[in-house]
Amino acid sequence: MALGTAAVLTPSVQEVADGVFAYVQPDGGWCLNNAGIVVDGGECVLVDTAATRYRALGLREAAARLAPAPARIVVNTHFHGDHTFGNCVFAADAVVVGHERTRTAMAGAGLHLTTLWPDVCWGGIDLELPAITYRDRMTVHAGETALELSHPGPAHTTDDTVVWLPRQRVLFTGDLVMSGVTPFIAMGSLAGSLDAIAALRALDPVTVVPGHGPVGGPELLDEAEAYLRRLEVLARGARAAGLTPLEAARHADLGPFADLLDAERLVPNLHRAYAELDGAEPGAFLDIAELFEDMVRFHGALPECRA
Numbered sequence: 001m002a003l004g005t006a007a008v009l010t011p012s013v014q015e016v017a018d019g020v021f022a023y024v025q026p027d028g029g030w031c032l033n034n035a036g037i038v039v040d041g042g043e044c045v046l047v048d049t050a051a052t053r054y055r056a057l058g059l060r061e062a063a064a065r066l067a068p069a070p071a072r073i074v075v076n077t078h079f080h081g082d083h084t085f086g087n088c089v090f091a092a093d094a095v096v097v098g099h100e101r102t103r104t105a106m107a108g109a110g111l112h113l114t115t116l117w118p119d120v121c122w123g124g125i126d127l128e129l130p131a132i133t134y135r136d137r138m139t140v141h142a143g144e145t146a147l148e149l150s151h152p153g154p155a156h157t158t159d160d161t162v163v164w165l166p167r168q169r170v171l172f173t174g175d176l177v178m179s180g181v182t183p184f185i186a187m188g189s190l191a192g193s194l195d196a197i198a199a200l201r202a203l204d205p206v207t208v209v210p211g212h213g214p215v216g217g218p219e220l221l222d223e224a225e226a227y228l229r230r231l232e233v234l235a236r237g238a239r240a241a242g243l244t245p246l247e248a249a250r251h252a253d254l255g256p257f258a259d260l261l262d263a264e265r266l267v268p269n270l271h272r273a274y275a276e277l278d279g280a281e282p283g284a285f286l287d288i289a290e291l292f293e294d295m296v297r298f299h300g301a302l303p304e305c306r307a
Contacts, residue, residue, distance in 0.1 A: 011062070017165070017170050020039075020165060020168050028214075029181065031120075032082070034212060035059055037066055039067045043072060044069065046063065047075050047147075051082035052122050053086070054121065072095070073142075074097065075147065076096060078157045080113070080157070082113075084106060085111075107129060148163070154192040155195075160188070164205070171200060174211045175212065178224070181212045197224055200221055231270070264299040267297075
């Protein structure tokens with residue numbers, strides 16, 4: 001088993017505010033997520049972990065260089081394994097916090113992600129579910145720093161958590177926003193994502209730490225919205241023309257979004273957009289295995305997992 005091709009790319013630790021750090025794993029493609037390290041008063045809180053034991057150990061080492069004691073709280077922004085499989089590396093010292101659906105979704109998905117890419121060196125991963133869950137809002141603290149957790153409703157998934165640091169005006173979006181990487185709403189909602197981005201914009205963040213890709217400012221919210229608006233237009237036109245999502249993707253002009261990483265996500269995104277055009281509620285069940293197969297047909301191969 002081998003590490004993904006991006007394993008040679010070194011994660012960076014960027015101080016985005018006093019005691020607030022973004023742990024960025026380039027290039028941000030499949031299973032290469034970002035995390036957050038918040039340090040204050042000798043205490044440490046993490047926002048997300050990583051996909052493999054190797055990468056989670058790297059995150060732990062980075063946090064140890066910044067904080068005098070191990071993280072005592074790990075916040076998961078949603079259930080996907082690239083953000084949660086590394087929980088087990090921190091379990092001896094930290095309690096895991098997440099939305100109530102994150103716990104149930106993690107338990108239901110198990111380690112299924114590892115079966116999609118069996119050649120990745122996942123390491124000795126054990127599921128560590130959130131032990132503390134919330135429904136709408138919750139606040140955790142690292143010393144005097146407040147981290148406000150909120151659930152925006154179905155967006156990237158049905159269990160998203162965004163983390164807002166009001167004093168520092170830093171926003172950790174999870175995969176609700178990605179930077180230079182194609183959004184992925186197959187398990188969530190197009191309409192819900194647009195509503196969530198509007199709510200995040202109202203916070204007036206200075207710094208936005210996306211779930212994947214480089215750190216930026218509020219322009220990342222604008223870019224995410226612009227992609228979703230273009231997706232919405234594409235879906236309406238293609239649906240009216242009688243095209244399937246796969247056919248629509250093959251004919252699509254993505255304009256300024258054509259060069260985003262992992263562009264093949266357009267196919268499952270169109271499936272979600274079609275479902276909502278047909279009256280499906282935000283977050284309604286879609287067969288993700290079927291959507292993934294359609295994406296593979298479009299891509300011509302299984303997308304590369306970079307973990």
